[in-house]
Amino acid sequence: MPRxxxxxxxxxxxxxxxxxxxQSAAEMQRRTATIAERYLAxxxxxxxxxxxxxxxxxxxxxxxYGRPYTQGQLINEKRAAIRQWPLRRxxxxxxxxxxxxxxxxxxxxxxxxxxxxxxxxxxxxRRAGSARFDLGVSYAGRQPRILYEGGSLGRHREG
Numbered sequence: 001m002p003r004x005x006x007x008x009x010x011x012x013x014x015x016x017x018x019x020x021x022x023q024s025a026a027e028m029q030r031r032t033a034t035i036a037e038r039y040l041a042x043x044x045x046x047x048x049x050x051x052x053x054x055x056x057x058x059x060x061x062x063x064x065y066g067r068p069y070t071q072g073q074l075i076n077e078k079r080a081a082i083r084q085w086p087l088r089r090x091x092x093x094x095x096x097x098x099x100x101x102x103x104x105x106x107x108x109x110x111x112x113x114x115x116x117x118x119x120x121x122x123x124x125x126r127r128a129g130s131a132r133f134d135l136g137v138s139y140a141g142r143q144p145r146i147l148y149e150g151g152s153l154g155r156h157r158e159g
Contacts, residue, residue: 028139029099032108035144036097036135040090040114051078059138063148085118085127093130106140107147114151129153 023031039057043050054075062069064077082088093113101108114133119126136148 023139025101025103028101028103028108031139031144032099032101032110032135032137033097035137035146036099036110036112036133037092039135039146040092040133044089044091046087051075051082054078057146059145059147062146063136063150065150085120087117087119087121089117090114090133091116092133106138108137108139110135110137 042053054071058071058074060071062071062074064074069077091114093115097110097112099108099110111132111134113130115128115130117126117128131153132151134148134150135146137144138147
């Protein structure tokens with residue numbers, strides 16, 4: 001049974017499950033911003049929701065930090081990240097989220113700066129800092145799907 005965060009994201013992705021062509025650019029921008037925020041909340045949940053949500057959130061293939069991944073490969077990558085950093089908190093820095101949409105292609109891109117703290121108590125490691133976060137969303141199907149996720153690490157501190 002899906003957990004509360006996963007249910008929240010699924011509901012967010014299904015908002016107005018009509019195709020993007022029937023939506024305004026403003027509605028697509030709003031939905032994309034919500035998807036980006038909910039995604040980071042799920043990824044910060046410190047449990048398996050980020051992995052369990054892959055089939056609901058992503059298309060069959062996705063560009064993940066510059067490389068093509070199948071859903072299976074992405075699930076493996078996310079599981080490895082959870083093992084490395086079992087405690088995670090990611091948040092969009094206020095005022096940095098920008099969403100642009102391409103109406104003819106039924107796609108939107110969200111870009112922001114995120115602040116993060118990740119830790120592995122077993123290993124005694126911790127990292128905190130900021131990063132650029134990019135998320136691409138398609139509205140071409142019955143429900144939105146993440147097409148790409150990327151970004152780059154900014155400044156960080158290890159401890």
